[in-house]
Amino acid sequence: MSDTNGPRAPLRNIRVWLIVFVVCLVLSGATAFPLVTELRLVDSALTGWAAPVADLLPGLAEWIHRVRDGLTATDRDAPYVLYGTDWLAFAHLVIAVAFYGVYRDPVRNIWVVEFGMIACVGVIPLALICGPIRGIPFWWSVIDMSFGVIGILPLLHVRRLIKRLEAATAAAPVGEAVSA
Numbered sequence: 001m002s003d004t005n006g007p008r009a010p011l012r013n014i015r016v017w018l019i020v021f022v023v024c025l026v027l028s029g030a031t032a033f034p035l036v037t038e039l040r041l042v043d044s045a046l047t048g049w050a051a052p053v054a055d056l057l058p059g060l061a062e063w064i065h066r067v068r069d070g071l072t073a074t075d076r077d078a079p080y081v082l083y084g085t086d087w088l089a090f091a092h093l094v095i096a097v098a099f100y101g102v103y104r105d106p107v108r109n110i111w112v113v114e115f116g117m118i119a120c121v122g123v124i125p126l127a128l129i130c131g132p133i134r135g136i137p138f139w140w141s142v143i144d145m146s147f148g149v150i151g152i153l154p155l156l157h158v159r160r161l162i163k164r165l166e167a168a169t170a171a172a173p174v175g176e177a178v179s180a
Contacts, residue, residue: 010165014106017158021116021151022096028147029092032085036075039068063137095119106162107169113162117155123148 031038046054046061054061074081095116101109124145131141 010161010168011106014158014161014165015103017154017161018099018103021154021158022099024151025092025096025099029089029096032089032092035082035085036068036071039064039071043068059137059139063140102158102162106158107166110159110162110166113155113159117152117159120148120152120155123151 043064046064071082098112099116102112106113127136127141127144127148130136131138131144136144
């Protein structure tokens with residue numbers, strides 16, 4: 001993208017990408033609260049209107065059914081275990097809040113973007129190590145790893161834009177400094 005508007009163009013672009021990333025982070029976290037309900041709905045869909053998907057991917061349908069049964073039993077017999085997923089959701093929301101600092105002052109808070117990139121990379125060894133320990137099918141671990149791969153892409157772009165903004169503001173005369 002051309003910087004025809006000076007340093008404001010990358011700042012606007014940074015903010016748009018941050019909003020997209022934060023919305024996705026909040027949505028992925030929020031889905032960790034109603035897991036039992038979500039799995040019931042997905043399992044019901046795979047035996048109903050989405051049956052063609054279940055026919056095409058029987059392993060997926062079997063896995064969803066197994067997870068639904070496990071979560072239902074856990075919710076019935078040991079609901080306190082699901083408290084861990086509440087904390088998972090909370091962590092997503094807290095991390096999303098940290099990106100507000102980047103929104104306000106991207107150059108000074110680039111470390112938050114880099115922290116997010118490290119977290120995205122960390123998804124891969126976590127899935128590869130913990131997936132087999134917990135009996136997760138490899139293909140599901142690949143889906144989990146894709147969140148890290150997909151998540152890092154906008155963060156890499158935002159980091160590049162921040163570096164461009166930093167260079168533009170360093171080269172600009174004092175009177176043209178970017179204000180948030």
